[in-house]
Amino acid sequence: MTSAVNSSVSPALSAVAGESPSVGLIGWRGMVGSVLITRMLEEGDFAHINPVFFSTSNAGGQAPSFPGVTPEETTLQDAFDLDTLLKLPIIVTAQGGDYTSEVYPKLREAGWSGIWIDAASTLRMADTSIIALDPINRDVIDAGLEAGVKEYIGGNCTVSNMLMGLGGLFTHDLVEWGTAMTYQAASGGGAKHMRELLNQFGTLHSAVAEDLSDPAAAILDIDRAVLEAQRNDLDATQFGVPLAGSLIPWIDADLGNGVAKEEWKAGVETNKILGRGENLAPGVTSRGAAVPFDSLCVRVGALRSHSQALTLKLREDLPLAEIESIIASGTEFSSFVPNEKDATVAALTPVAATGSLQIPVGRIRKLEMGPEYISAFTVGDQLLWGAAEPLRRMLLISVGKL
Numbered sequence: 001m002t003s004a005v006n007s008s009v010s011p012a013l014s015a016v017a018g019e020s021p022s023v024g025l026i027g028w029r030g031m032v033g034s035v036l037i038t039r040m041l042e043e044g045d046f047a048h049i050n051p052v053f054f055s056t057s058n059a060g061g062q063a064p065s066f067p068g069v070t071p072e073e074t075t076l077q078d079a080f081d082l083d084t085l086l087k088l089p090i091i092v093t094a095q096g097g098d099y100t101s102e103v104y105p106k107l108r109e110a111g112w113s114g115i116w117i118d119a120a121s122t123l124r125m126a127d128t129s130i131i132a133l134d135p136i137n138r139d140v141i142d143a144g145l146e147a148g149v150k151e152y153i154g155g156n157c158t159v160s161n162m163l164m165g166l167g168g169l170f171t172h173d174l175v176e177w178g179t180a181m182t183y184q185a186a187s188g189g190g191a192k193h194m195r196e197l198l199n200q201f202g203t204l205h206s207a208v209a210e211d212l213s214d215p216a217a218a219i220l221d222i223d224r225a226v227l228e229a230q231r232n233d234l235d236a237t238q239f240g241v242p243l244a245g246s247l248i249p250w251i252d253a254d255l256g257n258g259v260a261k262e263e264w265k266a267g268v269e270t271n272k273i274l275g276r277g278e279n280l281a282p283g284v285t286s287r288g289a290a291v292p293f294d295s296l297c298v299r300v301g302a303l304r305s306h307s308q309a310l311t312l313k314l315r316e317d318l319p320l321a322e323i324e325s326i327i328a329s330g331t332e333f334s335s336f337v338p339n340e341k342d343a344t345v346a347a348l349t350p351v352a353a354t355g356s357l358q359i360p361v362g363r364i365r366k367l368e369m370g371p372e373y374i375s376a377f378t379v380g381d382q383l384l385w386g387a388a389e390p391l392r393r394m395l396l397i398s399v400g401k402l
Contacts, residue, residue, distance in 0.1 A: 027095030147283020157386025165359035165378040168330025200244035266295035305350035337362030
C-alpha cells in the first residue's frame with residue numbers, strides 16, 4: 001500500500017512515498033493501549049512507522065519517549081483536532097467507543113481517506129468494516145484492502161480468543177453449529193473493574209482475617225461472615241453487584257429478548273471474521289452461509305484472561321486424533337492440551353494463560369449425544385489476542401510489513 005498523503009499536508013506529519021508512514025496513536029495510555037505499545041516495542045514495530053501520539057486530555061504535553069523510538073512530534077497532539085488527524089494515512093485508536101462515535105464520522109465527512117484501526121466495538125458490525133484477526137481471516141483482510149476498505153476493527157475478546165484456539169475447525173468448514181459458555185475475567189470491564197475486584201477480595205479477607213488465623217475457628221462461621229460482608233460491605237460501583245467469591249451471569253446490555261449483547265456478539269462476529277453470511281465489507285465475497293453460534297456469558301472472579309467451554313457439532317464424524325491435529329495446527333498460536341487431568345489443571349487456566357500469545361485448547365472429547373459432537377475448553381489473555389494484538393498486526397499489514 002502506498003503511504004503517500006495529500007501533497008498539501010505539512011511535511012512534519014506526512015509520509016513520502018517509499019518512507020515510513022505517519023501513524024496516529026490514540027488511547028495509548030489506557031489498559032489496551034498500554035499493552036499495544038508494549039507489544040509494538042517488543043516486536044520492533046516502530047521501525048516501520050513514524051508515530052504521532054495524541055491525547056484527549058493533555059494536548060501540548062510532552063510526547064512519550066521509548067527506547068529507539070523518535071516520535072514525529074515532540075508534543076502530544078490534540079485527539080479532537082481534525083486538521084491534524086486529516087494529515088495521517090493511518091490512525092490506530094484504543095480510546096474507546098465514545099471517541100470513535102464523535103471523531104470518526106467527522107473525519108470521513110471532511111474527506112479523510114486513511115485507514116482507521118480501532119479497538120472499540122462501534123464500527124465492528126458496519127457493512128463497511130472488517131474485523132481484523134489475520135491468523136484466521138487474512139484472506140478477508142487482503143480482499144478488503146484490495147477493494148479499498150478503510151475500517152479494520154478489533155473483535156470481541158472471547159470471540160477472537162475462541163477463533164485463535166479453534167480456528168482450524170472453522171477454516172476447514174467443519175463446524176455446523178456451536179455454543180459457548182464463557183467465564184470472563186474482571187479485566188474485560190476495564191482497569192476500574194479489576195481494581196474493584198481486588199478491593200472486594202481485600203474487604204472479604206479483612207472481615208474474617210482473625211478467624212482465618214485460628215485453625216479452631218468454625219468454617220461455617222467464617223462463611224457466614226463472608227456472606228454478610230458480600231451483601232453489605234463491598235463496593236460494587238463498577239459491576240453493580242459483588243463479584244469476589246461470586247459470579248455474574250450477564251455481561252453487557254439487555255437486548256430485550258433474553259440475550260445479552262455480549263452473547264449476541266458470539267454469532268455475528270464469528271461469522272463476520274470468517275467472511276460468512278451477510279453484512280460483509282465491500283470486496284469480500286461470502287465464504288458460505290453463516291454458522292449458527294450461541295453463547296451464554298458469565299463474569300467470574302478471575303482478574304485477567306477469559307475462558308470458555310464449548311459444544312460443537314461437526315459436519316462429519318472425524319477420528320478424535322484428526323480433530324486434535326486440526327486444532328493444534330489451526331494457527332501457530334493454538335496450543336493443544338491433552339484431555340488429561342494433570343495437563344489440564346496445569347495449562348488450561350487463566351493463571352497459566354495470562355501474558356501469553358498462546359491460546360491453550362483442551363478438554364476435547366466426543367459427546368454422548370453423537371460422534372459428530374465434541375466439547376472443548378479454551379482460555380486466552382483477552383488483552384492480547386482479544387484486544388491489542390490484532391491491532392498491531394493490522395497496522396503492520398497496512399504498511400506492508402507482515
